[in-house]
Amino acid sequence: MEILQLDVGGKLAHFRKYYANNTAMSFSIPPRTTVMGMLAAILGRERDSYYEELASERIRISVRVMSPVKKTFHRLNFLSVKSKSDFDGSGGRIQTPFEVVSGYDIGKDMVIYRLYISYSENGKATFDELKEKVLQKKQHFALTLGTANFTASLLGVRLFEANQIQETAADELIKIHSAVPSDAVERLDFDRESAEDSLQMVEEELLPADFVKNYDRELKKMNRVLFSTSITGVNVKLNRMYYRLINVDEIQNILFLE
Amino acid sequence: MEKNNIIANNSDFLFLYDAAQCNPNGDPDQENKPRMDYDTQTNLVTDTRLKRYIRDYLSLSGKYVFVNMEDDKKVGMDTKMKAVLTQLFNDSNSLDSFFVEDPTMKTKFEEIKSKRKDGEDLVKFFVNKKPESIELNKYLLAQLVKEKFTDIRMFGCAFAVDGFTKPYTGPIQINWGFSLHKVQLMDSSSIVTIMNDDSSTFGKDYRVHYSLLAFNGTINKFAAQCTGLNGTDVETFRDAIWNSVPSLPTRSKLNQYPKLYVEVVYNDGYYNGCLGDLRNYLKVTPNNGLEETQIRKFDDLTLDLSALKSVLAENTGQGKAIKEVVVKSAAGITFSV
Numbered sequence: 189m190e191i192l193q194l195d196v197g198g199k200l201a202h203f204r205k206y207y208a209n210n211t212a213m214s215f216s217i218p219p220r221t222t223v224m225g226m227l228a229a230i231l232g233r234e235r236d237s238y239y240e241e242l243a244s245e246r247i248r249i250s251v252r253v254m255s256p257v258k259k260t261f262h263r264l265n266f267l268s269v270k271s272k273s274d275f276d277g278s279g280g281r282i283q284t285p286f287e288v289v290s291g292y293d294i295g296k297d298m299v300i301y302r303l304y305i306s307y308s309e310n311g312k313a314t315f316d317e318l319k320e321k322v323l324q325k326k327q328h329f330a331l332t333l334g335t336a337n338f339t340a341s342l343l344g345v346r347l348f349e350a351n352q353i354q355e356t357a358a359d360e361l362i363k364i365h366s367a368v369p370s371d372a373v374e375r376l377d378f379d380r381e382s383a384e385d386s387l388q389m390v391e392e393e394l395l396p397a398d399f400v401k402n403y404d405r406e407l408k409k410m411n412r413v414l415f416s417t418s419i420t421g422v423n424v425k426l427n428r429m430y431y432r433l434i435n436v437d438e439i440q441n442i443l444f445l446e
Numbered sequence: 447m448e449k450n451n452i453i454a455n456n457s458d459f460l461f462l463y464d465a466a467q468c469n470p471n472g473d474p475d476q477e478n479k480p481r482m483d484y485d486t487q488t489n490l491v492t493d494t495r496l497k498r499y500i501r502d503y504l505s506l507s508g509k510y511v512f513v514n515m516e517d518d519k520k521v522g523m524d525t526k527m528k529a530v531l532t533q534l535f536n537d538s539n540s541l542d543s544f545f546v547e548d549p550t551m552k553t554k555f556e557e558i559k560s561k562r563k564d565g566e567d568l569v570k571f572f573v574n575k576k577p578e579s580i581e582l583n584k585y586l587l588a589q590l591v592k593e594k595f596t597d598i599r600m601f602g603c604a605f606a607v608d609g610f611t612k613p614y615t616g617p618i619q620i621n622w623g624f625s626l627h628k629v630q631l632m633d634s635s636s637i638v639t640i641m642n643d644d645s646s647t648f649g650k651d652y653r654v655h656y657s658l659l660a661f662n663g664t665i666n667k668f669a670a671q672c673t674g675l676n677g678t679d680v681e682t683f684r685d686a687i688w689n690s691v692p693s694l695p696t697r698s699k700l701n702q703y704p705k706l707y708v709e710v711v712y713n714d715g716y717y718n719g720c721l722g723d724l725r726n727y728l729k730v731t732p733n734n735g736l737e738e739t740q741i742r743k744f745d746d747l748t749l750d751l752s753a754l755k756s757v758l759a760e761n762t763g764q765g766k767a768i769k770e771v772v773v774k775s776a777a778g779i780t781f782s783v
Contacts, residue, residue, distance in 0.1 A: 199662070199723055200622055232668060235613070260483060263475025264492065283474040293486045294624050298723070330456075330619060330666040330718035336602070337493040339621045339664050341719025 189306060191348040191433060191442075192319055195254060196226065197300035198340030201289040201333035206396065206407075212264075214287040214334070216257055216417050217367060219395035220445050222334060223249050223303055230321050230342075231314070232328030239399040244409065246311030248444040250366040254300035256418040258292055261285045289333075299333060300343065304366060304433075304442050319347065346435070354432040356441075361425050366442035367415035368424060376414070377423040389417045397445065411445050451676045453617075453667050455769060456717055459709040460724040460754075461496075461623075461661040463691050464744055467632065469653050469698040471495045479652040480631060487739065489625035489657040496620055496661060496687075501597050503690030504682070512595040513603060524573055527607045530590065531569045535559075544589045551585050558582070577609035587612060592674035599673045600683055617669035618683060621723070623661040626730040627747065628738035630655045651698075656742050658705070658749070660725045664718040665709075684709065688774050705744070706751075706779055709772040710758065716767040727754035744778065751781050758783045 203215040228238040268282035291297025307315035322345045331340045398409040416422050433440040471491040472478035481490040505511045545552035562568040577583045587610045591598050602616030632653045688704050729750040762768040771783045
């Protein structure tokens with residue numbers, strides 16, 4: 189087994205909550221489907237063509253927040269489109285609240301996510317191609333955080349080889365750095381007093397995970413996911429094995445979103 | 447022919463302009479006050495605002511802009527497409543160059559043309575909910591983008607026209623801009639319009655004292671293959687981003703001038719974002735013991751470009767990332783690598 193760790197960062201991000209109608213709300217972390225899109229951009233796959241190739245059965249994905257994030261609303265003046273002829277503006281404008289994810293200080297801070305990528309047996313070829321591309325920093329299309337205009341860059345890449353990965357059973361409370369599937373969590377320990385970062389928040393969201401292969405962005409699968417909005421991670425008791433990623437400066441505990 | 451000269455290098459760019467006593471980008475949610483992140487007193491401008499300056503400028507300089515009005519009238523995308531096709535079908539010269547890439551399409555086109563009774567009928571054949579010739583429609587749209595729609599070659603567009611439904615992701619993407627320092631809003635003054643006695647209205651006029659805004663953007667050579675962004679287009683873009691901001695000075699957009707444009711063109715094998723967001727290398731400090739919010743003009747601040755300069759210098763040379771750096775700077779700013 190191998191796990192790729194990719195740090196992706198930019199100034200602003202927007203991960204659209206697809207079920208919101210007028211208000212363009214954003215998730216705090218990129219859902220699995222967004223990460224699929226980022227990987228497809230690196231690999232140079234065409235729009236909507238990669239739903240099967242990067243599906244949960246083949247490619248394993250998880251996310252960690254690497255910089256504290258905040259979310260703010262800005263009002264955008266969109267065209268109000270109720271029929272095709274309204275694209276000219278004859279249907280008037282509609283002021284749409286648009287939620288933006290940023291660091292605490294937009295000027296100085298960045299939004300950084302760490303993506304963990306691994307594979308199942310039939311995803312190995314894709315994983316190897318991805319590994320080749322990122323280790324040489326040869327991504328194809330430009331990376332973005334959610335929408336095409338929120339430009340991002342690949343800040344760092346690390347490959348964990350089999351001897352640096354331990355699949356471990358958890359009997360007690362353990363700090364998990366990545367986002368975790370909610371159904372893997374038996375108990376959550378959240379003590380604001382003892383938290384290293386008193387601004388940290390734990391969020392739970394139902395995130396899109398996979399698309400049906402019909403080029404229409406129809407959802408096939410969702411994951412209920414628990415995560416911290418700061419770098420510290422969550423303290424949880426798990427009902428399944430987790431992965432310990434070992435390198436000299438840090439031991440990270442992660443679970444894949446599946 | 448020009449259209450085959452698609453860009454062969456990725457690049458990232460940085461663009462700075464300043465705004466004095468005006469409203470760089472109104473926030474419709476806040477009585478059209480300048481868009482702000484109030485936590486940190488950062489002034490914000492969306493990418494769409496900047497792209498509108500560029501589209502208006504392109505249009506004024508005689509380029510065809512698709513996301514625009516037709517003859518000063520708001521028209522639907524369908525109507526717009528019909529107007530474009532009518533014009534095209536009446537011009538045999540440009541029609542000929544349309545089919546240079548694939549002459550078999552010309553045969554198909556001529557066949558269809560011979561069966562339609564007039565030009566209008568021919569246009570209707572293509573702009574149609576159920577097009578009978580999907581392949582030819584796709585080809586026509588691709589050629590229209592490559593030959594006519596400068597703005598779409600740059601920024602892309604989600605076409606939603608009967609018979610021509612296709613999303614194009616633009617090779618040029620611009621992130622939201624933000625001020626490099628804390629910005630203070632001016633006390634507002636009421637303005638009144640008295641066009642006629644019955645319908646005069648009061649409004650508030652909100653402005654920033656001063657804001658030095660920075661944008662980061664990318665140009666991707668792979669996405670360029672889809673829209674056909676060519677070398678001349680990139681030259682046009684550089685000219686437009688620099689000249690467009692002060693070229694349409696309406697009341698709320700007065701006193702805005704470009705300060706610095708730095709485009710980093712990468713060598714083959716180097717990719718967008720390899721130096722990160724270029725704004726991370728900038729630093730602004732107020733002069734003469736002023737607070738950041740007391741900055742009122744460019745001379746009140748020091749723009750430190752040394753980090754940018756050294757990262758560009760470190761990455762230039764044999765076997766390194768940067769092929770060339772394109773710089774435009776206003777009077778008072780000197781920058782070279």
